Amino acid sequence: xxxESQFDAIVVGAGPAGLACAYLLAKAxxxxxVIERGDAPGAKNxxxxxxxxxALNLLDKDLLxxxxxxxxxxxxxxxxxxxxxxxxxxxxxxxxxxxxxSLQSYTILRAVFDQWLADKAEEMGAMVVCGIRVDDLIQRxxxxxxxxxxxxxxxxxxxxxxxGVNSLMAQKAGLISDxxxxxVGVGVKEVIELPAKTIEERFKLNQNQGSxxxxxxxxxGIHGGGFLYTNQESISLGxxxxxxxxxxxxxxxxxxxQELKMHPAVYPLIQDGETVEYSAHLVxxxxxxxxxAKLYKEGLLLVGDSAGLVIxxxxxxxxxxxxxxxxxxxxxxxxxxxxxxxxxxxxxxxLEKICLLPTMRLSVGxxxxxxxxxxxxxxxxxxIGVMQRLYKVDGQIPQNLKKQVMEAINESxxxxxxxxxxxxxxVRSI
Amino acid sequence: xxxxxxxxxxxADEADLKIxxxxxxxxxxxxxxxxDYDKNAIEAxxxxxxxxxxxxxxxxYGSKKAKLSLKDALSRGPSEGFWVNSEKAEQADGAASxxxxxxxxxxxxxxxxxxCAEGASDTFARQVGPSVAARLGIPCVSSAIKLELCENELxxxxxxxxxxxxxxxxxxxxVCILPxxxxxxxxxxxxxxxAGKKTTREYKIEELGLLESDLSARTETIxxxxxxxxxxxxxxxxxTAADKVKALVGSLKKEGII
Numbered sequence: 001x002x003x004e005s006q007f008d009a010i011v012v013g014a015g016p017a018g019l020a021c022a023y024l025l026a027k028a029x030x031x032x033x034v035i036e037r038g039d040a041p042g043a044k045n046x047x048x049x050x051x052x053x054x055a056l057n058l059l060d061k062d063l064l065x066x067x068x069x070x071x072x073x074x075x076x077x078x079x080x081x082x083x084x085x086x087x088x089x090x091x092x093x094x095x096x097x098x099x100x101x102s103l104q105s106y107t108i109l110r111a112v113f114d115q116w117l118a119d120k121a122e123e124m125g126a127m128v129v130c131g132i133r134v135d136d137l138i139q140r141x142x143x144x145x146x147x148x149x150x151x152x153x154x155x156x157x158x159x160x161x162x163x164g165v166n167s168l169m170a171q172k173a174g175l176i177s178d179x180x181x182x183x184v185g186v187g188v189k190e191v192i193e194l195p196a197k198t199i200e201e202r203f204k205l206n207q208n209q210g211s212x213x214x215x216x217x218x219x220x221g222i223h224g225g226g227f228l229y230t231n232q233e234s235i236s237l238g239x240x241x242x243x244x245x246x247x248x249x250x251x252x253x254x255x256x257x258q259e260l261k262m263h264p265a266v267y268p269l270i271q272d273g274e275t276v277e278y279s280a281h282l283v284x285x286x287x288x289x290x291x292x293a294k295l296y297k298e299g300l301l302l303v304g305d306s307a308g309l310v311i312x313x314x315x316x317x318x319x320x321x322x323x324x325x326x327x328x329x330x331x332x333x334x335x336x337x338x339x340x341x342x343x344x345x346x347x348x349x350x351l352e353k354i355c356l357l358p359t360m361r362l363s364v365g366x367x368x369x370x371x372x373x374x375x376x377x378x379x380x381x382x383x384i385g386v387m388q389r390l391y392k393v394d395g396q397i398p399q400n401l402k403k404q405v406m407e408a409i410n411e412s413x414x415x416x417x418x419x420x421x422x423x424x425x426x427v428r429s430i
Numbered sequence: 431x432x433x434x435x436x437x438x439x440x441x442a443d444e445a446d447l448k449i450x451x452x453x454x455x456x457x458x459x460x461x462x463x464x465x466d467y468d469k470n471a472i473e474a475x476x477x478x479x480x481x482x483x484x485x486x487x488x489x490x491y492g493s494k495k496a497k498l499s500l501k502d503a504l505s506r507g508p509s510e511g512f513w514v515n516s517e518k519a520e521q522a523d524g525a526a527s528x529x530x531x532x533x534x535x536x537x538x539x540x541x542x543x544x545x546c547a548e549g550a551s552d553t554f555a556r557q558v559g560p561s562v563a564a565r566l567g568i569p570c571v572s573s574a575i576k577l578e579l580c581e582n583e584l585x586x587x588x589x590x591x592x593x594x595x596x597x598x599x600x601x602x603x604x605v606c607i608l609p610x611x612x613x614x615x616x617x618x619x620x621x622x623x624x625a626g627k628k629t630t631r632e633y634k635i636e637e638l639g640l641l642e643s644d645l646s647a648r649t650e651t652i653x654x655x656x657x658x659x660x661x662x663x664x665x666x667x668x669x670t671a672a673d674k675v676k677a678l679v680g681s682l683k684k685e686g687i688i
Binding site: 033035040127129131132149150151152154 | 461616617618619620622623626
């Protein structure tokens with residue numbers, strides 16, 4: 001520690017990224033302070049609720065055993081909705097829940113999970129202080145040397161900005177400008193309580209196993225989608241939308257979400273449940289394109305959502321595992337590089353090594369694919385139209401399949417030419 | 431330099447209460463917190479100590495759950511935190527709590543002023559302050575909204591139904607404060623960090639010369655149920671906005687709210 005520094009590292013934000021970093025730094029004997037704005041870790045975020053275990057295994061394999069999980073994901077599902085009709089695909093594979101723990105994923109409730117990880121970081125010697133908002137960075141000669149919270153100044157060798165999407169710390173450091181409307185979605189989520197047994201019956205789950213479901217076509221044509229995760233005794237159901245499109249459509253977020261809840265294929269899943277939590281938050285939607293051009297400044301590293309580390313592929317969303325990875329990479333850089341001015345570049349190198357940046361680059365294609373507006377209305381309608389015709393048995397002479405499919409295409413408002421173009425884009429982008 | 435002791439209670443946070451369909455109350459998920467008005471009591475002690483040059487300390491009687499409270503209490507400014515640790519506290523009534531607190535205050539010693547809140551945010555039974563005073567044989571002044579020290583006398587403004595009474599009390603004394611007395615600030619980063627370095631003292635009841643049986647409550651909570659308060663559903667009529675406001679004011683007056 002320098003003469004002025006009270007801590008080796010100050011982490012702003014007690015989410016997975018910040019806590020992973022704090023955990024490793026404290027474990028290595030560093031004096032770490034974590035400052036959290038919420039009254040408790042996990043109080044301020046809104047998240048769908050699935051974490052991939054490999055990331056926690058990478059943080060510390062001892063943590064896997066008693067992590068604060070809800071259910072182990074045994075069913076990966078995609079639901080396509082058009083009007084009051086729907087198709088649900090359910091991928092079940094015993095290897096999702098058996099064998100190598102580190103290849104599996106779990107549903108979580110962040111209020112529980114973040115508190116648990118914070119406790120683990122504290123056990124390692126980190127100090128976690130909640131209910132304090134960090135207002136600004138202290139910068140000297142272009143270098144970040146500490147933080148300002150209210151009337152207090154606190155100095156450290158390095159500050160880790162883990163304060164989430166639209167990071168105030170990154171803004172203060174000049175690494176990002178104010179939020180751009182096309183780079184974020186608005187997410188809304190309800191946690192709906194139901195007895196464990198009811199959840200297991202409705203989703204055909206074994207005890208302690210869960211399903212993770214992405215929902216397409218539930219956003220009334222708006223760029224976005226829905227998600228549903230089964231927790232131990234609750235269901236997390238939510239939607240993400242592009243805010244500017246909502247404004248253009250003149251719709252209300254909660255109206256669209258309410259319609260999803262009341263959908264004939266969704267309502268039976270949540271029926272008789274009690275909504276115990278309603279929340280809304282920004283979600284980084286731009287993938288690699290939305291990442292700040294620079295992820296560090298001397299004395300400051302951006303991790304997790306602050307660094308825009310979210311991948312939406314359309315069939316799954318990854319954010320929390322990437323957050324953990326970036327926290328690990330930050331800690332490795334700090335511990336491995338004694339020259340303070342070189343920690344930033346070392347962090348980038350660690351992000352490459354831990355496969356995070358390469359993964360983010362690959363996600364660009366998915367984002368291009370998800371930019372096609374037809375994905376949110378015409379294609380769900382087409383898939384459902386085909387199904388409707390396949391299963392229609394009314395005693396009339398059936399038309400041949402090709403004709404039926406063409407009919408469904410026409411009905412969905414798509415043209416074959418458009419589909420070819422989109423298909424090509426799809427193949428190219430992934 | 432003598433001590434100004436703020437007493438507080440670690441209670442279940444009512445924001446986390448869950449009401450079951452049969453109106454029973456589920457406390458199992460409730461986190462703890464320092465009872466709301468006790469934060470005012472702690473702040474009052476800190477402010478008074480600043481003026482008198484005395485030492486503000488905190489005291490709580492609670493089960494092992496209350497351990498979490500010590501740092502929180504100290505982050506609000508007092509220099510030392512005392513905790514009477516007994517599982518008996520879970521079932522304590524005013525009589526039992528005041529016995530434990532009075533014994534601890536005796537043990538802490540050299541006190542000038544004891545500050546309690548008028549009531550706790552869970553029970554609001556308003557017994558602990560007066561009972562502590564009775565056990566210590568010192569004066570007690572309740573409903574305090576302002577404290578002023580003049581030599582060895584404390585001038586206390588008491589908020590009554592329709593006026594303010596000013597009372598002088600000889601020290602040492604117990605004062606029960608109302609939340610109007612101050613606005614406790616939210617502890618800042620440094621205060622929270624400093625709290626971790628301050629001294630805390632844990633007393634077992636034997637150390638206070640008490641027996642388990644001394645702290646048995648003589649009243650018992652038999653049931654704890656929620657109750658439904660129906661809305662009045664009054665719709666105010668009126669041609670103009672002014673008429674409506676007049677009707678609203680009239681209605682509020684009728685209800686005794688203003």
